[in-house]
Amino acid sequence: MTEPVNIEALLDAMTLDEQVSLLAGADFWTTVPIPRLGVPSVKVSDGPNGARGGIFKDGPSTACFPVGIALAATWNPALIAETGAALGVEARLKGARVLLAPTVNLQRTVYNGRNFECHSEDPWLSSEMAVAYVNGLQSTGVAATIKHFVGNESEYQRMTVSSDIPERPLRELYLLPFERAVKVAKVQCVMTGYNRVDGTFMADHHRLVTQVLRDEWGFDGLVMTDWMAHHDTVRSVLAGCDLEMPGPTRERGNKLVAAVQDGRLPADAVRACARRVLQLAERVGSFADPVIPAERDDDLPAHRALIRRLGAEGAVLLKNDADALPLALKAGQTVALIGHAAVTPQIMGGGSANVNAHHRSAPMAALQAACPGVDFVHRPGADSHRWTPLMPVPMTVDFWANDRFDGPVVATQTSPNTEIMWFGSLPAGLDPYDFSARTTLRFVAEAEGLHAFSLVSTGLARATLNGEPVLDAWTGWRRGDTYFTFGCDEVLHHRTLQAGDVVELQVEFSTAVEGGGFGVHALRVGASRLMGEADIAAAVDAAAKADVAIVFAGLNAEWDNEGLDRPGIALPHAQDELIARVAAANPNTVVVLQSGSPLLLPWLDAVPAVLQAWYPGQECGLAIADVLTGAAAPGGRLPQTWPLRIEDSVAFGDPAQYPGVDGHVRYGEDVFIGYRHHEARGHAVRFPFGHGLSYTRFEQTGLALDRTTLQPGDTLTATVTVRNAGPRAGSEVVQLYVHDTASTLARPPQELKAFAKVALQPGESRTVSLSLDMRAFAAYDVDRAAWWAEAGTFEIRVGSSSAAIHQRETVTLAADWVEPVAR
Incomplete structure (x- = not known):
């Protein structure tokens, strides 16, 4: 058995500089080691639908799993736990002991560019998926990193926007998946979002990171920033944000040492963050096995079958x-x-x-x-x-060791297509803040018609077509919405070509752009006929x-x-x-x-x-x-409502609520998002939350509650029988919603509080049990600073979607139940 690491002794043996060195990455994907004390480096890898490894594009291949909303559409926590375990194996194949997943921000609007990566508009479904994913992943010894804490529900002005969220929806909706991942699944890492909440950047947010996440929920793991989301040297450490990523550091290092020496930051705060970095390394086994192995591209048949x-x-x-x-x-x-x-x-x-x-x-x-x-x-x-399609041909790029094309070519690199992303994959010896590159491409028109040629780049770029300068992303270059907002918007040129026409493109790229893009660079060349x-x-x-x-x-x-x-x-x-x-x-x-x-x-x-x-x-x-x-059989159910009209969707028509005004986006809809919003306003929808048909037919009957009266603190159990009354095997999702018949607080017409997926053969029946604790009946009362289930009658609704309720029963809560939040 491996001896436990004496973390306090290690901290005692470290200099202040060494403790501080632990609080930022060594590079894009690893933490800083301290060889003299045997402190290992820990490698992390992006998820959540695969473990990519250390090369952002065109590195060793890996298994690609369904995206987050597709996983949630299974409504099958057991299967998602199996998926998490498979992703743990994939992370190990890439030498990583921490996977940056899952993403549990809610689908507040229909616009969010990362809705695909999130699970659901509903906090309970999202939290059930998160708990299953984290449990499965961490069963392999790989740490999960739940993200993005919190209020990261859109990509507009994503690096700076403030999500101004009232306390009640913050608690009932947006924090719930994080809370349950901490309390139920014991998630080991949390990643803070780029955004601010109520004006404060999340990496600096003492109330949410220390008071809520750590003190109230009991989280004892590591908090890291999203990549390039660190802003304030002192405030982030005081907030309890342990690790600045990526490295090398921009806001810690010598700045942090100086803050301690100047008395602006207590040394104990640095020690607390360093302790949690060391604790993570021990929990994932890096002390016992410090070697970060080379990345492998094993294509596992079991994972192919699972993905299918x-x-x-x-x-x-x-x-x-x-x-x-x-x-x-x-x-x-x-x-x-x-x-x-x-x-x-x-x-x-x-x-x-x-x-x-x-x-x-x-x-x-x-x-x-x-x-x-x-x-x-x-x-x-x-x-x-959305952008002009890439040319499906290799692109060979020559490099100069300066931003002016001066001197000899110092390196050459080939991409399998006409996009190249230098996120930790620049040829050795080149300075990511100071290089230039050139490529020549040949395009042959396959048919007559109007063609588009395009450039997108994170630095200065320009191109000639048959010697004619036509694409200029150089003069007046500025950041746009591409490449995580470090790239410019697409620059286009159109011309009519005949079949067989040949166009030679010479493309040049330079890092000579203000800000340097944090050393994150990319170049994209598009060429395609427009269809008509x-x-x-x-x-x-x-x-x-x-x-x-x-x-x-x-x-x-x-x-x-x-x-x-x-x-x-x-x-x-x-x-x-x-x-x-x-x-x-x-x-x-x-x-x-x-x-x-x-x-x-x-x-x-x-x-x-x-x-x-x-x-x-x-x-x-x-x-x-x-x-x-x-x-x-098609087994999915919708994790997000499909509106009949975009005009009916949350925040439509109010710029203050989306996309935001003057750097602030106001969550003015309170707790009414998704189906809660549509049902409260009486909207007809195209497809309701939880909707999904089958190749067979199911009957849900016999709803029964184990009691008709609840005392505060009781648990209610509901049972229902499901029968496959059709000719084929299939699966049904039993969905339980709670409706508060009379409430002092404004509440949604109903809220999902439990569900179960049942696979049945033709003619087969099964009884399903669903349990509800007091939180299933409670709302967050801001005045009480507590969860409050108000005495009265609640309707238990069971069906196959939010709009297809088949059975109802009532239960009475005899007296108020109040659970204050820990302070």
């Missing part, structure tokens, strides 16, 4: 008139596959959750393998991109000649992306027109949607079946084919 299962179990069957699905295809039939995503699998969102997947299963290839003898034809139909009427017509013609048409529509990692929000919830480009015209040409049209948040569906009445597949990870095509063909 997750994809099907999270897929939500939104509509299925006349049992259009599953498909009953026969040899000799023709199926028209329409849309880019049929052949270019959309497996994940963009930003820090992005990984270099082992492979990407495409729906067309998977359907061809599953349906021998069926003729599948493909037509792209319409564009779906002829492409839609070709798709419609193929659909008209086919027995079945399947349209793959939606978004991609450019729209669902860290660093920038969505402009709305309509499908981009001409996708809505494409679907409507294909459906008019072929009544047997199925639509497969992929997005990380709701969409408007103006053509919904014209198609018999719609499947929401999210971004389901590397087995994307196989999982979608399994559901379409009936090899697997």
